[in-house]
Amino acid sequence: MAQSRPRPLSPHLTIWRWGPHMLISILHRVTGDGLAIVGGLGLTWWLFAAASGPADYATFQYYVWRADEADLAGLIANYVSRIVLIGLSWAFFQHLFSGLRHLVMDMGAGYELKTNRTWSLVVMAAAVIATIALWAYIFTRGAH
Amino acid sequence: MGSGTKVGKVRGLGSAKSGVHHWVAQRFTAIGNALLVSWLIAGLVMLPSHDHGAVAGWLAQPIVAVPMMLMIVSVFYHIRLGLQVLIEDYVHDDGLKFAVLVLLTFYAIGAGAVCLFSVAKLAFAGGPL
Numbered sequence: 153m154a155q156s157r158p159r160p161l162s163p164h165l166t167i168w169r170w171g172p173h174m175l176i177s178i179l180h181r182v183t184g185d186g187l188a189i190v191g192g193l194g195l196t197w198w199l200f201a202a203a204s205g206p207a208d209y210a211t212f213q214y215y216v217w218r219a220d221e222a223d224l225a226g227l228i229a230n231y232v233s234r235i236v237l238i239g240l241s242w243a244f245f246q247h248l249f250s251g252l253r254h255l256v257m258d259m260g261a262g263y264e265l266k267t268n269r270t271w272s273l274v275v276m277a278a279a280v281i282a283t284i285a286l287w288a289y290i291f292t293r294g295a296h
Numbered sequence: 297m298g299s300g301t302k303v304g305k306v307r308g309l310g311s312a313k314s315g316v317h318h319w320v321a322q323r324f325t326a327i328g329n330a331l332l333v334s335w336l337i338a339g340l341v342m343l344p345s346h347d348h349g350a351v352a353g354w355l356a357q358p359i360v361a362v363p364m365m366l367m368i369v370s371v372f373y374h375i376r377l378g379l380q381v382l383i384e385d386y387v388h389d390d391g392l393k394f395a396v397l398v399l400l401t402f403y404a405i406g407a408g409a410v411c412l413f414s415v416a417k418l419a420f421a422g423g424p425l
């Protein structure tokens with residue numbers, strides 16, 4: 153079908169050697185897109201349920217967090233939603249830290265090979281640590 | 297097509313158009329997201345209860361509703377810009393690309409509107425204060 157005149161293309165995935173800098177770039181895209189679709193829809197569902205009143209909000213809460221002990225489908229939904237929530241929080245921290253790295257590099261800093269490699273690793277570790285800290289706090293505090 | 301930068305190689309391909317604006321807006325909203333989404337996560341985690349009354353009452357306060365609305369605008373603007381780049385990278389057919397970009401725009405503005413309306417409703421009409 154219709155295609156415009158060929159644009160100049162930058163070299164793609166296949167020519168790069170794997171390393172932390174490559175992984176972090178891919179993760180920035182994957183986490184951004186995940187947050188945009190899953191997070192965006194989740195945020196909308198949450199706010200709409202809250203605005204719709206106590207009954208609708210209770211339904212939202214039931215499937216997302218606390219189904220009845222006897223309701224297997226509800227419990228499965230709870231597990232899936234917890235995995236999604238933990239995943240979204242990791243995606244946020246990963247995207248936040250790699251986004252900050254983007255902003256630093258936009259100013260022209262951090263391109264030296266060793267520096268770049270070090271900060272890529274720091275960013276990925278920080279995202280995992282922040283996620284663990286957040287959920288450790290939530291679960292030890294007994295969220296409801 | 298070569299990969300040099302001689303003017304002859306780029307002539308006739310069209311201007312960069314709104315590229316710079318897109319790039320800058322992606323970064324402005326990135327800073328907005330960093331501050332406001334972190335604020336939302338902290339606020340939610342610190343709520344003593346997550347029942348309807350607690351959540352709706354929290355969202356209804358002006359000090360929460362206003363940053364929340366700012367966050368919604370910043371996040372969905374950033375989403376519109378971010379997913380656009382993804383689509384432009386992977387969808388090469390002009391017609392399909394146009395259709396997907398329309399869909400993306402409807403999603404970003406539509407979901408953003410639902411979110412803004414929900415917060416406004418809670419702030420103006422709902423939630424015990």
Ligand code: HEM
Pocket residue numbers: 180181183184185186187188189191244247248249250251252254255322323326327329330331333371374375377378379381382
């Ligand atoms: C939580 C809400 C957020 C969502 C839904 C989101 C979503 C996205 C998406 C979909 C992209 C496009 C990724 C791609 O395909 O290349 C993107 C790019 C970007 N995001 Fe976010 N983001 C969020 C928060 C943040 C935060 C907190 C920062 C912090 C600095 C940030 C910084 C950036 C930057 C700098 C880019 C541009 C990357 C580039 O030019 O290649 N984002 N975001």
